[in-house]
Amino acid sequence: MNFLDQLLRAERAHHSLLCVGLDPEPARFPGAWKGDAGRIFDFCAAIVDATHDLAIAFKPQIAYFAAHSAEAQLERLIAHIRAVAPQVPVILDAKRGDIGSTAEQYAREAYVRYGADAVTLSPFMGFDSVSPYLAYPDKGAILLCRTSNPGGSDLQNQRLAEVDGQPRLYEHLARLAQGEWNTNGQLGLVVGATFPDEIARVRELAPTVPLLIPGVGAQGGDARATVKAGYREQDGRITGLVVVNSSRAILYAGNGDDFAAAARRAAQAARDELNAARS
Amino acid sequence: MNFLDQLLRAERAHHSLLCVGLDPEPARFPGAWKGDAGRIFDFCAAIVDATHDLAIAFKPQIAYFAAHSAEAQLERLIAHIRAVAPQVPVILDAKRGDIGSTAEQYAREAYVRYGADAVTLSPFMGFDSVSPYLAYPDKGAILLCRTSNPGGSDLQNQRLAEVDGQPRLYEHLARLAQGEWNTNGQLGLVVGATFPDEIARVRELAPTVPLLIPGVGAQGGDARATVKAGYREQDGRITGLVVVNSSRAILYAGNGDDFAAAARRAAQAARDELNAARS
Numbered sequence: 001m002n003f004l005d006q007l008l009r010a011e012r013a014h015h016s017l018l019c020v021g022l023d024p025e026p027a028r029f030p031g032a033w034k035g036d037a038g039r040i041f042d043f044c045a046a047i048v049d050a051t052h053d054l055a056i057a058f059k060p061q062i063a064y065f066a067a068h069s070a071e072a073q074l075e076r077l078i079a080h081i082r083a084v085a086p087q088v089p090v091i092l093d094a095k096r097g098d099i100g101s102t103a104e105q106y107a108r109e110a111y112v113r114y115g116a117d118a119v120t121l122s123p124f125m126g127f128d129s130v131s132p133y134l135a136y137p138d139k140g141a142i143l144l145c146r147t148s149n150p151g152g153s154d155l156q157n158q159r160l161a162e163v164d165g166q167p168r169l170y171e172h173l174a175r176l177a178q179g180e181w182n183t184n185g186q187l188g189l190v191v192g193a194t195f196p197d198e199i200a201r202v203r204e205l206a207p208t209v210p211l212l213i214p215g216v217g218a219q220g221g222d223a224r225a226t227v228k229a230g231y232r233e234q235d236g237r238i239t240g241l242v243v244v245n246s247s248r249a250i251l252y253a254g255n256g257d258d259f260a261a262a263a264r265r266a267a268q269a270a271r272d273e274l275n276a277a278r279s
Numbered sequence: 280m281n282f283l284d285q286l287l288r289a290e291r292a293h294h295s296l297l298c299v300g301l302d303p304e305p306a307r308f309p310g311a312w313k314g315d316a317g318r319i320f321d322f323c324a325a326i327v328d329a330t331h332d333l334a335i336a337f338k339p340q341i342a343y344f345a346a347h348s349a350e351a352q353l354e355r356l357i358a359h360i361r362a363v364a365p366q367v368p369v370i371l372d373a374k375r376g377d378i379g380s381t382a383e384q385y386a387r388e389a390y391v392r393y394g395a396d397a398v399t400l401s402p403f404m405g406f407d408s409v410s411p412y413l414a415y416p417d418k419g420a421i422l423l424c425r426t427s428n429p430g431g432s433d434l435q436n437q438r439l440a441e442v443d444g445q446p447r448l449y450e451h452l453a454r455l456a457q458g459e460w461n462t463n464g465q466l467g468l469v470v471g472a473t474f475p476d477e478i479a480r481v482r483e484l485a486p487t488v489p490l491l492i493p494g495v496g497a498q499g500g501d502a503r504a505t506v507k508a509g510y511r512e513q514d515g516r517i518t519g520l521v522v523v524n525s526s527r528a529i530l531y532a533g534n535g536d537d538f539a540a541a542a543r544r545a546a547q548a549a550r551d552e553l554n555a556a557r558s
Contacts, residue, residue, distance in 0.1 A: 023381070063377060063384035069392060071350055097401050098342060098374050099428040102302070105342035113348060122376050124403040124423055126430020144403055149378040151405020155452075161438035161445050169434065169448075176433075 002185060003118050003140030004210055006089045007241060010056045013087050017227065017278075018271040019212070020051050021093070021247030022060040022077070026068065028252050030259040037068035044077050047251060050260040051267040052085035059212075059245055061093040078114050089117040091212065091243075095144060097122030103132040111136050118142055120190060120212070123173055127181050140186055140210075143177055145202060146170035148192020148215040170198065171205055178206035188212055191230070193222070193244070199229035203240055207232070210241040217249030217270065227277035246270050281464060282397050282419030283489055285368045286520060289335045292366050296506065296553040298491070299330050299546060300372070300526025301339040301356070305347065307531050309538040316347035323356050326530055329539040330546040331364035336522055338491075340372040357393050368396040370491065370522075374423060376401030382411040390415050397421055399469060399491070402452055406460050419465055419489075422456055424481060425449035427471020427494040449477065450484055457485035467491055470509070472501070472523070478508035482519055486511070489520040496528030496549065506556035525549050 001009070011017065024040045026033075033039040048058065058081055065074040078090055092114055096106040110119035111133075118140030121130060133141040146156050156170040163172055170191075177187045191202050193215035202211065211230045216223050223244065232240030250270065254262025280288070290296065303319045305312075312318040327337065337360055344353040357369055371393055375385040389398035390412075397419030400409060412420040425435050435449040442451055449470075456466045470481050472494035481490065490509045495502050502523065511519030529549065533541025 061381055061384075063375075063381045063388065066350075067384040067387040067392065069350065069354075071345075071348065075348075095377050095401075096342075096374070097376070097403075097423075099426065102340060102342045105340075105346040108346040109342065113346065122374075122401045122403045124376075124401045124434060125426050125428060126433030126435075128428050128430035130430075147378065147404050149404060149407050151407035151409075154405030154455075155403060155448065156405075158442065158448070158451075159440035161440040163437070166440050169437070172437075173434075 002138055003089065003188075004185065004241070006117055007056060007210055007243060008238060010088050011238065011241070014053055014055060015275065016054055016056045016271045017231070017242055017244050017274045018055055018267060019057040019059050019091065019243045019245040020047065020055045020250055020267060021214070021245045022047065022058060023064045023247045023251065025064065028255070030255045031257055037070060040065065040068060040070045041073040041076050045080050046260045047263050048077070048081055049084060050264040051250065052081070052088055054264070054267045054271050055085075055088050057089045057091050057243055059091040059093050059247075061247070075114060078116065082115070090115070091118045091120065091140070091142065092116035093120045095120050095122050097125050097129050099125065100128050100132055103129050107133045107136065111139050118188065120144065127176075130181060134184055134186055137184055137186070140188055142188035142190055142212050143173065145173045145177070145189040146191045146195065146198050148194035152192060171201060174202045174205040177209055182209065190214065193226045196222070196225040196229040199226060203230050203232065207240055210243055212243045212245065214245040216244050217246035223270065223273045224277040227274055231278060233278070244274055281417055282368065282467075283464065283520070285396055286335060286489055286522060287517060289367050290517065290520070293332055293334060294554065295333055295335045295550045296510070296521055296523050297334055297546060297550045298336040298338050298370070298522045298524040299326065299334045299529055300493070300524045301326065301337060302343045302526045302530065304343065307534070309534045310536055316349060319344065319347060319349045320352040320355050324359050325539045326542050327356070327360055328363060329543040330529065331360070331367055333543070333546045333550050334364075334367050336368045336370050338370040338372050338524055340526070354393060357395065361394070369394070370397045370399065370419070370421065371395035372399045374399050374401050376404050376408050378404065379407050379411055382408050386412045386415065390418050397467065399423065406455075409460060413463055413465055416463060416465070419467055421467035421469055421491050422452065424452045424456070424468040425470045425474065425477050427473035431471060450480060453481045453484040456488055461488065469493065472505045475501070475504040475508040478505060482509050482511065486519055489522055491522045491524065493524040495523050496525035502549065502552045503556040506553055510557060512557070523553055
């Protein structure tokens with residue numbers, strides 16, 4: 001089953017477009033765990049246990065593990081997700097991007113070592129930095145396209161003088177991901193929630209690829225506008241899927257012993273808000 | 280001492296522009312070590328011991344460690360370089376690129392956890408994905424600019440319609456790295472050896488930033504053309520430094536028990552060839 005079908009299965013099972021982002025910051029851990037990087041697994045596993053039936057995907061951000069030498073905890077966490085929620089795909093947020101022989105190593109890291117179902121990638125080095133990931137036909141590769149950080153415009157918003165119609169760089173990437181680069185239907189795109197008009201533009205250029213949309217919640221994107229801009233269905237069938245990530249607003253919804261219950265309430269509210277926006 | 284000064288000190292000490300890339304592939308390890316990922320440290324340490332007096336820098340590529348769960352071996356390796364060659368800077372080749380809060384985690388990974396002197400970065404997400412690295416004033420941040428892989432042209436070579444003079448994306452980046460983005464003199468640029476004309480163009484636009492040039496050796500770039508295009512000195516003082524990387528041509532120069540001696544001979548020849556091209 002390819003990555004898009006895995007997402008659609010989880011969407012059906014949980015009626016959810018919500019991706020729960022796992023960005024553990026020990027300084028924000030609750031109560032006695034505060035500051036204890038040895039509790040990264042425990043904290044994230046508690047979040048997974050409390051939210052997995054509300055999620056279309058989990059997205060661990062590898063930097064938060066690597067900064068604390070917590071790779072082994074990340075391995076355990078992904079194994080834990082498999083055990084408690086085998087139907088929820090795992091997107092490893094790593095934004096890798098390197099030449100072919102090195103990309104093969106990164107693909108092995110994401111898909112084999114960690115067992116992720118998809119990985120985020122930077123397209124800066126072009127197609128041959130993406131293609132090694134496509135050698136794993138059941139796995140997804142989600143390319144940065146239009147990011148919501150202030151500097152996202154520095155390059156992504158530039159118009160390309162020599163491409164037909166002078167599209168912006170992110171528009172050019174959306175076309176490539178829908179067409180020429182998507183040799184086996186494995187690609188997705190990262191589009192920030194801060195700019196709904198640009199989500200809509202990406203959806204127009206890439207009608208069927210799944211869009212991973214961070215920036216709702218702590219980063220200030222509006223859930224309703226995001227879904228309207230990127231989500232498409234026809235005759236009750238989803239034709240344009242959005243996977244809307246929320247990390248900090250769920251992880252740190254509470255900071256006492258009831259943090260997992262608070263995370264569940266925040267996830268439930270986020271899921272409901274996203275679903276309300278579909279109609 | 281900032282990163283450029285560290286490089287210049289190593290250049291003076293070893294009269295070398297050669298960066299030894301550490302991309303350990305267990306399948307290519309010599310003799311009885313073949314295939315043994317537990318020997319990654321031993322293999323790389325032997326290369327370091329055999330070549331450190333010939334090098335301006337070492338560049339471990341983190342993907343080759345991460346694919347084999349060998350982060351602890353990478354930590355030991357960088358500590359080993361510190362012990363045997365404290366004057367040789369370490370560039371962690373990681374090509375990270377993410378938003379500010381995540382970039383802070385990656386900076387911590389590279390500079391604090393591993394103790395690297397510099398890290399390679401992808402500029403796709405713009406300046407605020409670079410600036411968190413500049414909070415470490417003694418450390419370097421080396422941005423991808425023009426890469427030598429076949430897909431390098433897909434985005435980097437595109438002309439930007441709305442920037443004065445319609446520069447190519449890599450030219451635009453070279454200008455930003457020399458000027459606006461280089462708030463504290465910490466930036467370098469990665470430029471592939473395959474296109475000497477483009478190295479020369481980057482040097483013209485970024486006259487003083489150090490250029491990290493992979494692709495000489497196994498990837499087919501010509502050492503002489505590379506140095507001519509990127510290296511500049513005036514009155515015996517280096518004004519435009521190039522750091523020319525060779526990985527596989529050194530690491531796998533021999534595959535028997537004498538692999539370290541063979542690596543030393545290959546490194547010596549590469550250093551001499553690069554030095555000959557300076558005059």
